Structure formats: C-alpha cells, structure tokens
Amino acid sequence: MSFQRVSRTAAVAATAVLALSACGGGSGSADLDPDADISEQKLVVGIWADYYPEDLAETFEAETGVPVQIVHHATNEEIMAKLTAGGDSGIDVAFVSGQYAQALNEGGMLQELDHSLIPNIENLYPEAMEMAYDDGNTFSLPYAWGTTGLCYRSDLLPAEPTSWTDLLEPAAGVAGKTTMLSTERWMALPALKALGYSVNSENPDELAAVKEQLTTTKPTLLSFDDTTFYSKLVTGEAVLTEAWDGWCNYGIAEDPNIKFTVPEEGSDLWVDTMTVLKSSQNKEAAMAFLNYVLEPEIHSWAAENILYKVPNQAAMEALDPELLVTYPNLAMTPAELAKQEVIVDLGDYSTEYTRLATEISAK
C-alpha cells in the first residue's frame, strides 16, 4: 500500500516528464491582436475548485461565444507543477496566489496584460493596483485578497486578543486550546510579526529567533491546522486560532461568538490572482475572460459565497450590507488591507522556511 502511495507521488512526476518529452517545441509568444475574432478561440482555465460561480463557463460562452473548459487544482503547488512541468500545459488562464504569479513571471511564463482589452480594470480599488509582487498589475489581476489574523471565541476568552503574543504565549486557561496554520510561511508569520520582522524575512538570525519562539509555543498548541480550525472553534475545542480571514467567516457563519482581528503588530496581505500564460494561443479570449470576471455581478460572487474580500470596488459596494454586519472582516477597507505586508516569493530561500516548519512539527 505504501508502494502504491510512493508510486502515486511518482506518477505526478511521471506525468510531468511525459509532458516534458511530449512538447519540446517552443511556444510562440504571438503578440496580442486587438481585432482577433475571439469567438474562434477557446479557453482552458485553471482555478481552485468551488472558487468561482458554478455557471461561469456557460455564462461567459453565452456572452462571448468562447467555450471554456475549467480544470481544478487544490493548491498553488499543484497548478505550478502543471504549468512548469515543461512544454505547453494547455492552460490559458491560471488562478494562482500573488507570490506564485511573481515566480511564474520571473520564469518568463506570463503574458503581459493589455489593459485596453480589460476595461473593467477600472472597477478595481486603486490599492489593488500597487501590489509588491506586481506593481501596476502588468501580468496579474487580483481576484480575491485578505489577511491572516486571530480567529477566536469571544465568549470563551478572558479578554479580546490584540497581539500575536496572545497566541504565541497563551494565558493559562487558553493554553492547549489554540491552533496555528501549518503551511510554512504562515506558521512563521505570527512569530515574525511579534518579533518585529518582515513576513518575507531572509535573515537567518531572525528565522532562528522564530524557531526559538515556536519551540516554546508548540507545547501550548492543540494542533497545527490549515483546514478545520474553524470547526474546532465551533465545538469549543479551540478558543484562539491563527486564521485566514475568509476561513474565519466559515466559523462565524456557525457561531456569531466567533470573531476575527488583525493583531496590532500587523500581518500579511495575500492575493489570489488571475494570470494569462504566454504559451496560450487564445490570449485575446483570455483577456476577455479576465475582463468578464471583473464584472461586478460576477466578481461579487466570491464575496457572497466564499466570504472572501474581492478587490473590486463596484462589486464590494453592491454587496448586501447585512453581509458586512455578519462578517465584519469583509468590511475591512482596502486602505487597512494595504497596510499589511504583501507576501512575496523567496525563491531558493523558501526552503529555509520549509526546514523551519519541519523542525517545528517534528519536535
């Protein structure tokens, strides 16, 4: 059985190599033709499952005549593997987080966006045009954005948490009832911020200090948890968790005593973006697709249904005000978000974060 598991991991690699050998030819990076008849084109869009309106492909085709095939990925790493395995992935539009878009662009894989073909860009908040990973949105457009903070049971905590230290060095009654995110960059984030460092730190001394802090924190944790922390809050197993804002909302939906706050030391700003691949033969249709997603009625879907903030002013203003009362973090302003530090890709240094996370989890 374990062989099977090993093989499956390797099968991923096998697919990659097959793809590599199948397509040796260079992909012509034809320039955009604004007059191209996009109804002659068709799109393959790589996106996270349950991250878009179910009828997106149908409505876009009805609008533009461009048939869309949607392929799902569960994680950034999965789509990165598809895109970078070599040759033409067949994907025209890829949804990836900002730091991954940055890495893809540095690898020369992304098409520069023609803003004249995407008039709906004007729906975006001005702040959403100034992201550190892609200032001016030259190769990516933000789809959803948010931050990381503390998600907690206000009825079960002695005091409202205000600092990352409340999580890292929990009070007596709180210890054993806290969780932290297990993905490396976010596992390091609370300690980095509490110690006054950048979330993108590449300083070994700073990481050593983070390691020391997390080593003392780990015994106080209920668990490391990326995916079910909010249900632990609902059951009361956990009372204080490190959480992505949107995910905290899933807890709030079940128990209004659950609240979200960004600690005073600050946090990160994460962005999920839309990108067009340079290898795409359907770039004009891809631009039209990006433009379509930025329509307020389409873009607001993400805020209404997955409870993530979208960087689209027109879409956010069209939201039911009730929603902002129930989920206060949806009402966080772009200015507040922009105060947080944008997570960027660290290239080779990211292995240091992986090692740190392994060291902490294995302790």
Added chain:
Amino acid sequence: MPALRSAASGAAWRRRLAGLPILGPGVLFLFVLAVLPVALVTVYAFFERGRFGGVEYNFTLDNFVRLADPLYLGVVLKSILIAGAATGIALLIGYPAALFISRLPKRWRTLALIAVLLPFWTNFLIRTYAWILLLNNAGWINQGLQALGITTEPVAMLYTEPAVVVGLVYMYLPLMILPLYASLSSQDAQLTEAATNLGSSPFRVFRTVTLPLSAPGALTGCIFVFVPAMGNFIIPELIGGGKTVLIGNLIRDQFLKARDWPFGAALALVMTAFLVLLLVLQQRASRAVSEGKTPRKADA
C-alpha cells in the same frame, strides 16, 4: 545435437510465449505503475530542485547528503517507532481475533470476516473523522468520562502521538487479521488432535503447534500493517494535529508544499529500499519457518 537443442529451446520459447497474452496485462500494469515510477523517483533524486517545482537537470548528490541530517533521521526513526508500535498492537489484537474467527462454525466465520472487512466500505477520511469526533476534548469519550464522574476535566487524547498509533492500528487491523486467519484456518486440525491425544495441555498445543504454524501468517500481517503505516500521512495530520511528522508527511510536503521534488524523491527512494529489504527479510523468515529450518524446541 545442435539442431535438436535448438528445436527443444524453440519449443521452450513457444511455451514461454504462450503465457504472454495472460501475463501481458499484469506485466504492463507492473511496469507502468511500479517500475516506471520507481525509476523516475530514482532519476529525480540525483538532480537539483527547480524553483517552481520539478527538477533542474544538474547532477547532484546533495539530496542524499541531506538525508543524514539529524532532523530527517529523527523523522525516519520516529516513523519506524510509531509504525512498529502500531504493528505490535495490531498483532496483539489481531491474533486472538483471527484465532477466534478460525474456530467459529463455518456460517459465523463468513459473517465475522465480512465484519472485519466492513470498515473498508466507508471512505477512510470519513472513518478518520469519526475518530476525531470520538477522541476530541468535547468528544463522546470525554463526555462519557465526565458524565460518569470519572474525570472532571477533558483528557487530551486527540492530537497526540498515542492517538496517531491508535488511528494506524484501527486503519490497518484488518490487514493483520486476514493473513492470520488464512494461516490459522488452513492448519491441519489433525495436528492439534494428535498433540491433544498425546497428552498436551491446550496451552502447550497452542504454544508448540498452532503458534509456530501461524508464524508466517503473522509475519505477513506485520508487513501488511507496518508498510502502509510507515507511509501514512493523513493520520498524523488529522489525528496527530500536525504535531507529529512521519516520513509520509515529509515526502508529501516536499512535493506538494516545498516544491522540492528531488529531495522528496530521495526520501521516497530510501523508504522504498527499506521496505523492499523488509519484504525480503519477511520472505526469508517465512520460508525458514515453513520449512522447519529454525531450531524449535519441539522436544522441550
């Protein structure tokens, strides 16, 4: 003579080839799903990490040097200990269960075997979540203990290493029971009868006849449990709360989180080699036992 020999070997070849249509699909299956992936893993292990995942084709032995890091050795050691503990407990629970089932009347035996296999009909993630519901601080067991006044505070059971062992035992127990049952039920009943007729106590019959004869089954069961337990990464994550890292987690993370395929491949390769070694040892031991080569104190 040469003509004769070639005719003979030609016939032999024809005989061998005759099996091809039957063997073909199986061989192809093995090649695509076992040989090819392992070959790929082997190749990847000798190259550098690509920034976006995948590999850079620059030869390096770094990935194997990193394996010697105490951090990763510690993970390997812990995996062996935890998988070993799960295997030991599964044997302790599985042996009496298999013995009991093998002594049941035939009708009940089938029913009992179905019961052993029944959990496999449910998705194992769902079964894992059931354990979370049972073991968590607000879970049924803690609620029960508190309702009965045995404890006043919830006992932390979930998200601990023992919980990981429990989860692994639960997951793989049927794989222990089935080979044990097969070897126990195929034993010649006349052997135990003979021993009894010659005056052996039931315990002595068990110790000198039943137990040694079932040793190959027990060994197979141990391998069936140990091997997948070693590579499991879901249970440490869900039941262990991400606070325990086993080699399965480490490998998974290299591919799916760290974008470090070559190191993941090196880890996978080492684990595969270790497990192949175990399988070889198990076969040797089984053969030795079944051929009666091991000195046994039958005369004691």
